[in-house]
Amino acid sequence: MQKIAVLGATGAVGQEFVMSLNKHPWFELTEIASSARSAGKKYVDALRDPVSGILRWHNPESVPEYIQDMVISKIEDVNPDKFDLIFTALNSDDAQTIEPSFARSIPVISTAAAFRYENDVPILIPGINDEHTELLDIQKKNKDWAGYIAPLPNCTTTGLAITLKPIIDKYGVKSVFMTSLQALSGAGRSPGVIALDIMDNVIPYIPKEEEKVQIETKKILGKLNQRSILPNNIKVSCTCMRVPVSDGHTESVFVETKDPVDPDLVKKEMLNFSKNVSIKELPTAPEDYILVHDDPTRPQPRVDREINDGMTTVVGRLRKDTVFENGIKYVLLSHNEKMGSAKGAVLLAELLKSKKMI
Amino acid sequence: MQKIAVLGATGAVGQEFVMSLNKHPWFELTEIASSARSAGKKYVDALRDPVSGILRWHNPESVPEYIQDMVISKIEDVNPDKFDLIFTALNSDDAQTIEPSFARSIPVISTAAAFRYENDVPILIPGINDEHTELLDIQKKNKDWAGYIAPLPNCTTTGLAITLKPIIDKYGVKSVFMTSLQALSGAGRSPGVIALDIMDNVIPYIPKEEEKVQIETKKILGKLNQRSILPNNIKVSCTCMRVPVSDGHTESVFVETKDPVDPDLVKKEMLNFSKNVSIKELPTAPEDYILVHDDPTRPQPRVDREINDGMTTVVGRLRKDTVFENGIKYVLLSHNEKMGSAKGAVLLAELLKSKKMI
Amino acid sequence: MQKIAVLGATGAVGQEFVMSLNKHPWFELTEIASSARSAGKKYVDALRDPVSGILRWHNPESVPEYIQDMVISKIEDVNPDKFDLIFTALNSDDAQTIEPSFARSIPVISTAAAFRYENDVPILIPGINDEHTELLDIQKKNKDWAGYIAPLPNCTTTGLAITLKPIIDKYGVKSVFMTSLQALSGAGRSPGVIALDIMDNVIPYIPKEEEKVQIETKKILGKLNQRSILPNNIKVSCTCMRVPVSDGHTESVFVETKDPVDPDLVKKEMLNFSKNVSIKELPTAPEDYILVHDDPTRPQPRVDREINDGMTTVVGRLRKDTVFENGIKYVLLSHNEKMGSAKGAVLLAELLKSKKMI
């Protein structure tokens, strides 16, 4: 068993780490650390809101027993030598200084944006750009670190990049328009979205989100050259909104392809890709990497987000686009806290371990 | 005062007619008619759900006194000779047979889709394509009717066509991608959307909606020739979704223009258009035809839908598009039951009356 | 395996029957029947709303494979001789005529109210009033039937009667005030509660609900005498409301006891009762019949309703009452479609079978 620490364990993403590592066959979570405010408390006590008394635990299953009474460390007290791997669920500012201090010694898998746009840092989605993991070795050399920082993309990027990949491979993609309807849990839980702001409402803006998706999609789908990633030359334009849905980002996507496309062929391509995806034997991999609905009323976040425990990207409404000469449009659903975040990070850890990089 | 009848007075749109005609300076609603099920009942009694006992009245203000005890007629008993104008809020199948039977005698302003796609029928948005009203005269001649059928567009088309108009006029538009986040009231109230279907959810499909918006936008923005409308040659692609919002359709729009554009100039163009819109002196016209927010978190449906009593199209997030060489993107909000439906129909009636066509 | 038919299989309760009987160790669902409207269709096709196209399936898990393509019979075509037991999820009017026609031949377990208040009909909650099952034999003789009608209580009664039982047994109960906050699924799904009626709202009235709870609670907790149930002489007063919650009825309960009580002792009594409940070895029985939270923010419907797959009554906020000389107050949560309805009916069938009454 590899020893694991999670930094930022009490927030929405941290909670998913706690769930994803519960009874994991390869990884054992042995230390959790947080900001000074929570340090020294038992995990369940730190989850409780001091004003309302509500347990801020956001998961249909209860807090796993193994973690309930684990005392939270201060991040600066975590000794990297005791671990094989660190997962971080920090905000970007904290990640900026904390992640390198650990990467000096051991691999750090990060859900934060802090290092995603560095030249020698790949943005990794297991099954999509596994070959970019090689950039981690270059990073280690560049920085003279024993470890590395391996970030996941923003949770809104994940489903988009996953669904574009089989289309690019077969038909080529020129441009993409995407409008997201993002879930509340994507905003975290401290405090996250206020009920009065979102009830009976849509917020048409999420700070910095669109820029992240636009840049990350190109980098993920880009080519590794000797010392960095050459971004894919697709053009991407996004509008990102918040809707009153607890979990699961829905995205409306319009894609211009290089070659002529047909919805049935794209469906076939997606399912083929899903069937042969590289990571299918890893413990956290879903039975279906991509699932395509013919029912036009799907995907729906409440109905489809928990399929294969949130690790499947669900596609529906595949149809010919009416603007592009060559193009299709579709709707996708991706679980922002599972495949799009903590559980996707665990899958990445499994991939890296299978490549002997952990 | 012109005498008015409303056909289909108990549904969501019918209720807005009842509100919009309350104390109207030019129009007096003197008869309401509905399906056989409601006929013979007082208006308030017909609004009450027989199972739950709930009054299905969907408006912050109470049922106006003038209408509470008005007895609902059977549609086939309505005598057109007693009226100057008929408003209809029928479903499309009923409209198909009922509307012509009245148009033989008097003008019919319709919120139904039944005749929108006929050659000699314009789709009218007051302030956008007033010149298309001339087609009503051709229609009268063609059919040898004393009246005509004048339909409004689908409620999702309204805000899109209104915001495209000033851009087309100045910069030309080549293509449009639109994703809508549509309100519950757009699905009507009998029964409309079931709570269990939409709570914590998004439904990514509204039957026939996308086709309507795609066709209607082109027709509304088209050119009147001698006997029909030549559709505008812009290309339009839509994905229409339902979200848990009571009123107000939010739309994410990406526009490719012919000429180079700039968000500030587009804003100026929109505000200019708004300031000089043809219908601004009519009783139901809003103070602002289009309103443009600089605050990136706007428009929000709950916050902005009631501005100028739901007659204003609210735009926000105007910014340069990142795919099109010449293009912008924005978010719009349009009140689907007010400007997008009954109240827009009353505004159209005012326009037609001011043109002596009623 | 006993052969089972479900009458009324497409509604909310019918769907829970379908789930509860999936891979059941003793029962095999071999026929489903519904109103003429659905008859002749495959089960999944009958679930689809004809207007919106949405699959009206209300369960986090998918429609089980065994039932997807089963063709729905007309109720009048169901041959009782082919079954050991009938479950009904009919509305009360239909139940009135249909249930006796089957009870003539075989046992009928009903979720409808039609016969609950007959002298020779018990209202059964497995684990609470198992001895009332004897009244079914009297019923059979009275009616000269081979079967019987065994109804469950209204879903709002279930949790109340379950939590009162241990208090009555130990301290005696004089009077009860209960206010319910009932879930949407309790109103069924055809059409059930309209989204526009309940969003950002509470409906303070559910037709006939309060009378049902008041009468049923006394009957369930009453004494079987030779030919009927002598109702318990507790007094009960209820106010029943609908809230925007999908599943799980929350109830605020104030109880006046005969003897002095103490919250800690009541908790102990409840847990003791739970531990020793009669039905704990049956296949559908939960691990905890009653669960008592010390955390004052519990029970919460979204968090606690699925505990033990909805078969546990969850209690919290147990504290001394401030009005009654002897009294306590608490909040309870009961899953209205599981323990309170279809799944509770399956548990009842198991109890009856274990008593050789099926």
Add this chain to the structure above:
Amino acid sequence: MQKIAVLGATGAVGQEFVMSLNKHPWFELTEIASSARSAGKKYVDALRDPVSGILRWHNPESVPEYIQDMVISKIEDVNPDKFDLIFTALNSDDAQTIEPSFARSIPVISTAAAFRYENDVPILIPGINDEHTELLDIQKKNKDWAGYIAPLPNCTTTGLAITLKPIIDKYGVKSVFMTSLQALSGAGRSPGVIALDIMDNVIPYIPKEEEKVQIETKKILGKLNQRSILPNNIKVSCTCMRVPVSDGHTESVFVETKDPVDPDLVKKEMLNFSKNVSIKELPTAPEDYILVHDDPTRPQPRVDREINDGMTTVVGRLRKDTVFENGIKYVLLSHNEKMGSAKGAVLLAELLKSKKMI
């Protein structure tokens, strides 16, 4: 015009003060003060959430122009000599030290709980216990202050006390059981209730709320003796819950009376009381102080909360209780931020001014 300052102007209650004092005929809001965090900012800028950028303004109408650019003072910089009256919307801890420092010089009307339970402090609801205002003079003498602290009750107490008053006056009241379904805005807005905590949920606990309602109701309905209030000897027991409703507290009330009662007579009594209520000529007083619905589906918070701009207590479901020998039960709705808070405070100020106490 009397000069007014509001302390704590940016929160939910503070915002209602800003609205209630907009164009007030007697009062002019000339200074707003807040915590150090907001001080020095313009009002609209202080309302904006620093993370999401959302304007935390919770009112269908826009921020009034008169206040938009008003710069927020530090509370300690507010000079009481410049004002005739201070309104406070502080949390209880801050109120504890800040309110006396102002009451030394001028009247302070408070929505905080800090001083409500002091002997020489009345808890005032205009129209219910106007005679308790005399205690303010005693308070001034006791403390040797030029002003006084006059607190309103907790927002959940207001509707309960208002509806009990006419029943007490006519029939006497022995005991009351109340379960509240409280709105989100009652929890304030910094941060208030988190969307993920309350969506599809009920929280059955609000810290300290029940104790407040139980004590305050008795004090408000008590008798003034020479130096304090002798609490009414009614017994009160409450359970307070949070529901996913934006505004408007719904309360389910069971009342045991001394004399026999009848729902029709209670209705008459309430309407009579409403008609003759002392404060009806004051500027902020509603047309109906109490409104009683015969429609059993009312009151509903979304439908009824804005009646008379939130100043009316709306009653429905008046019916005979089934437990008490003499008793009734009903449901009430009270706008927690208007009559139950800031706007009720303005009404109180009007009452005190009309009594020459300001």
